[in-house]
Amino acid sequence: MKILLATIILAGILSCQSSKPEFRSVSVDKFQHLIADTSVIRLDVRTAKEFAEGHIPNAINIDVLQPDFLQKALSSLPRKHTIAVNCRSGKRSKKAAEMLAKKGYKVVELDTGFNGWTAEGKEQTKE
Template sequence: MKSKILILILALCVVAGASAKSRGVKFRSLDVKEFARYIERGDVVLVDVRTSEEFDAGHITGVDRNLDVRSATFFKDYQSLPKDKRIAVYCKGGGRSKQVAGVLAGNGYKVVELSVGYDGWVKAGGATEK
């Protein structure tokens, strides 16, 4: 049952992201260097959209929120993000963060995402913590 709910949530994210793109809603995909510069700004909320297990194993230093896109409460949880700040999202490899960025942008958030995800960040020597 839990896997069916997760599949439904991911399908909704894909549809919402595709719908946002078709409406011309935009977000930027940044490489590691651009993302690092972006999150160094003081007006950015850094959001990890991986599972809590992935988050606990290690995350980008300074992350503000862990919002698991696979959680049954994701669509309620993301609404607590401030719309007056820029949102920077990342996941493990870039797939989930692109979906989330589409959902957020489609709902009025100013958002960027890390194109290579946490794995690319680590490979490039980005700062991490547990």
């Protein structure tokens, strides 16, 4: 009887779990710490113009606002690596992070975006 009750409770708890793919939103300092690992792929999802004006060093650029974003991301981002996503303020990167998480990627997102990164005086590069 106890086993049956425990099974019912566990099933109830699991059924309440969100099936929404998850990603982590992190602070600038945590993001910087995470991307220090060279196996983490840095993905900037802003426009090409925004990216050229300044970006986190060693980031690649795939514009999340383009209709082929997911196709480009799936063809160029290996699933075995963590993807560290940023945009300008954090809105577009959350959209991109959710899309990638739905496809099975482990994703970390810079909560305050590139604006937060530069406001804290972190390194950037320009093209």
